[in-house]
Amino acid sequence: xxxxxxxxxxxxxxxxxxxxxxxxxxxxxxxxxxxxxxxxxxxxxxxxxxxxxxxxxxxxxxxxxxxxxxxxxxxxxxxxxxxxxxxxxxxxxxxxxxxxxxxxxxxxxxxxxxxxxxxxxxxxxxxxxxxxxxxxxxxxxxxxxxxxxxxxxxxxxxxxxxxxxxxxxxxxxxxxxxxxxxxxxxxxxxxxxxxxxxxxxxxxxxxxxxxxxxxxxxxxxxxxxxxxxxxxxxxxxxxxxxxxxxxxxxxxxxxxxxxxxxxxxxxxxxxxxxxxxxxxxxxxxxxxxx
Numbered sequence: 001x002x003x004x005x006x007x008x009x010x011x012x013x014x015x016x017x018x019x020x021x022x023x024x025x026x027x028x029x030x031x032x033x034x035x036x037x038x039x040x041x042x043x044x045x046x047x048x049x050x051x052x053x054x055x056x057x058x059x060x061x062x063x064x065x066x067x068x069x070x071x072x073x074x075x076x077x078x079x080x081x082x083x084x085x086x087x088x089x090x091x092x093x094x095x096x097x098x099x100x101x102x103x104x105x106x107x108x109x110x111x112x113x114x115x116x117x118x119x120x121x122x123x124x125x126x127x128x129x130x131x132x133x134x135x136x137x138x139x140x141x142x143x144x145x146x147x148x149x150x151x152x153x154x155x156x157x158x159x160x161x162x163x164x165x166x167x168x169x170x171x172x173x174x175x176x177x178x179x180x181x182x183x184x185x186x187x188x189x190x191x192x193x194x195x196x197x198x199x200x201x202x203x204x205x206x207x208x209x210x211x212x213x214x215x216x217x218x219x220x221x222x223x224x225x226x227x228x229x230x231x232x233x234x235x236x237x238x239x240x241x242x243x244x245x246x247x248x249x250x251x252x253x254x255x256x257x258x259x260x261x262x263x264x265x266x267x268x269x270x271x272x273x274x275x276x277x278x279x280x281x282x283x284x285x286x287x288x289x290x
Contacts, residue, residue: 220276
């Protein structure tokens with residue numbers, strides 16, 4: 001499937017790239033990943049590898065996160081047609097679900113990392129993948145129908161500019177499905193090692209979305225049932241201080257926890273009925289203003 005918009009040339013080239021269904025072609029270059037810019041201030045190839053090793057693609061919280069995101073995309077794109085972009089596609093766990101569930105849509109993956117994108121290109125051939133920093137967005141305005149950003153914004157220092165650029169990418173009335181870690185007071189060593197610049201309250205995220213030109217249509221939380229235990233661990237992390245293996249240890253332990261899996265299955269039923277007032281992560285869907 002061809003891209004329904006033109007892309008600008010990468011730095012150093014004067015020819016606009018064309019997607020042929022397998023690769024981007026420009027000048028004498030042929031590549032499955034179109035590279036514009038990078039920014040390793042908030043993420044890295046090594047952190048992607050660490051997350052894959054510790055949590056894999058079956059962590060109960062991440063499974064619930066992806067399931068909820070898929071429902072939001074379905075509601076935002078009821079015809080199943082249009083352009084869906086996931087910024088922060090990294091290992092490709094969600095984007096594979098998007099490709100399978102929306103065969104008539106153009107699905108694009110984007111991230112600032114390099115090695116994981118080229119690895120994903122091998123496992124998912126025919127998927128247009130673009131490497132760019134949202135703070136230096138090279139893509140044309142108003143080219144995306146649904147933009148998905150799960151646990152991305154906290155890795156960007158200038159989140160206000162990132163949201164403004166996300167709004168520019170969307171067509172008028174287009175939807176942003178976004179998820180961020182909840183509760184700045186819970187910021188700890190784990191967050192620091194994951195290169196989080198901050199955690200968010202729901203009111204702060206809503207305010208930043210509004211200022212960036214969005215109208216929030218849905219607000220909730222993920223990890224509502226797990227929150228008391230999660231908050232206790234985060235506060236204990238603050239007392240303990242630094243630990244080089246904290247990300248690996250805690251991600252691995254919760255990934256294999258039957259209790260966490262049961263709690264997230266129960267919570268999935270609640271998410272379909274109510275807006276959950278607190279939790280581990282803030283969930284929002286917002287529309288770009290016309």
